[in-house]
Amino acid sequence: MGISINLDSLLMLRNMKSKELADRIGITTANLSILKTGKAKAIRFSTLEAICKVLDCQPGDILEYVDDPNP
């Protein structure tokens, strides 16, 4: 997929655990794992907003476009 999720690096920078983030944004750890591993098909604006609020970042810090030679 051309869009990669940089949640792991942001969590490391904020010294936060996945479970804590999941609890604070109100999703399950299983769903957060789906998001982190890039298996998610889409992300809701409300989820993105919650993540940005908790991690104090911009959507561009979480999502990154990577040129995929084999889409």
Add this chain to the structure above:
Amino acid sequence: MNSIRLLNALISIFYFVLLVSAFAFCAYFLYISFSEGGVGLMIDKAKGDVMVSAPNLSDKMGIKDYGYLLLMFLEIVFFIKAIYHLRKATLKMIRNEMFNLTVSSNLKMAGISMIIYMLNKMLCELYKDVIYLGHFSVGFDFSGFDSSIFILILGLFFILFSNVIKNGISLKNENELTI
């Protein structure tokens, strides 16, 4: 959900009645074969009917007669197969698993079986007309709900509906993977 239960009940009753009829036909066939020393075909040219009978009522069975019996047998097999797949699909639907690959594949198989049944039925009619009644006619039967055109429409509808369910499965997966 109640409508699916009712549909499944009706299909199940129809399916078991069909199975009993098919077994009765086979039993009759075997009974004639063993008790009368073979089977024969009785041709009623006035009514345009060809029926399985004891050999003393008809001419000696030849390859063309066995061909007709085979077509009749395939007609029964494909009709039962179509109803079997429909029953399986509705059973899954009862368990609240509407968007399931099993439902989709069973509906597709039901549709294909119905189309093959209809084509086989037409071939059987053509065979009977040409071989036994001595005239040639090809056409769709528009006479009622058991007409060949209606069964063709039903078969195509089931294939289309199976594609709708397949699309539903991909939409459901996409929805479940939206975080």
